[in-house]
Amino acid sequence: MSKSKIKVVLVSLLLVFLSFFGLNQGNIKADELQNKQVLLASNIIKSIKYQGDIKTELEMIKNKGILDPDALNIDLTLEKTFQKTLENLEIELIKNKLELELVSQQILSVQDTAKLPYLGDGSYTWPVEGYFNVSQYYRRGHKGVDINTLGAHPNVVAVQTGIVVKAGNESDGFGNKVIVYHGEDTYTLYAHLQTIKSKVGQYIEEGVAVGLVGNTGNSNGDHLHIQLTKTGNVENNTIDPYEYIKLSEKK
Numbered sequence: 001m002s003k004s005k006i007k008v009v010l011v012s013l014l015l016v017f018l019s020f021f022g023l024n025q026g027n028i029k030a031d032e033l034q035n036k037q038v039l040l041a042s043n044i045i046k047s048i049k050y051q052g053d054i055k056t057e058l059e060m061i062k063n064k065g066i067l068d069p070d071a072l073n074i075d076l077t078l079e080k081t082f083q084k085t086l087e088n089l090e091i092e093l094i095k096n097k098l099e100l101e102l103v104s105q106q107i108l109s110v111q112d113t114a115k116l117p118y119l120g121d122g123s124y125t126w127p128v129e130g131y132f133n134v135s136q137y138y139r140r141g142h143k144g145v146d147i148n149t150l151g152a153h154p155n156v157v158a159v160q161t162g163i164v165v166k167a168g169n170e171s172d173g174f175g176n177k178v179i180v181y182h183g184e185d186t187y188t189l190y191a192h193l194q195t196i197k198s199k200v201g202q203y204i205e206e207g208v209a210v211g212l213v214g215n216t217g218n219s220n221g222d223h224l225h226i227q228l229t230k231t232g233n234v235e236n237n238t239i240d241p242y243e244y245i246k247l248s249e250k251k
């Protein structure tokens with residue numbers, strides 16, 4: 001990437017950040033957030049400055065022979081590290097709970113046009129605490145996996161970190177349902193909940209409760225029905241979630 005391109009990217013990012021957080025003025029948390037943004041922005045600007053003369057700076061570091069705090073800053077300007085830093089910066093912004101509380105609505109509004117990076121790690125968590133009885137597997141005509149709890153109402157937990165994008169009853173057979181967006185085109189859906197314990201816009205970590213197992217909607221007896229997609233439409237275009245969640249079964 002050329003220097004001018006990097007500058008364009010940086011300025012664009014700055015504008016995105018500022019427009020994101022500019023919408024949240026007028027509350028105390030927003031002020032804290034703005035301070036944080038100013039700090040991030042100044043770091044980016046500092047990096048642009050260093051970007052202008054990397055070779056000289058590196059030569060200086062070499063000659064010094066030791067790394068001082070300034071040198072560590074300069075190291076960030078190495079192009080590869082620098083790009084990685086930008087990516088991490090974006091992911092950090094998304095992962096920071098405080099910021100997410102404030103910007104969740106904005107994130108939801110850009111979700112269709114701008115995909116978030118994948119928020120999870122490689123592993124998935126089993127979705128029902130303490131219950132492992134699969135009463136129905138993924139098959140033609142059944143777009144998810146059922147986990148039977150024999151009348152109990154344990155926590156249903158997010159199998160992967162994400163953002164809650166739906167939480168409610170839409171009279172569509174799923175009963176009380178929660179949909180979690182995990183970034184890229186990955187979503188999970190949790191159906192027939194007795195109680196919903198999460199809300200739209202909430203950043204939810206893997207293993208945190210989205211609700212309680214129940215018997216709402218088109219359901220015969222207390223169970224969780226969970227669906228997974230990696231192509232954006234979790235209500236219809238699904239894949240077998242068991243292949244993913246079974247990895248962590250009985251942990």
Ligand SMILES: [Zn+2]
Binds near residue numbers: 142146224226
């Ligand atoms: Zn089912």
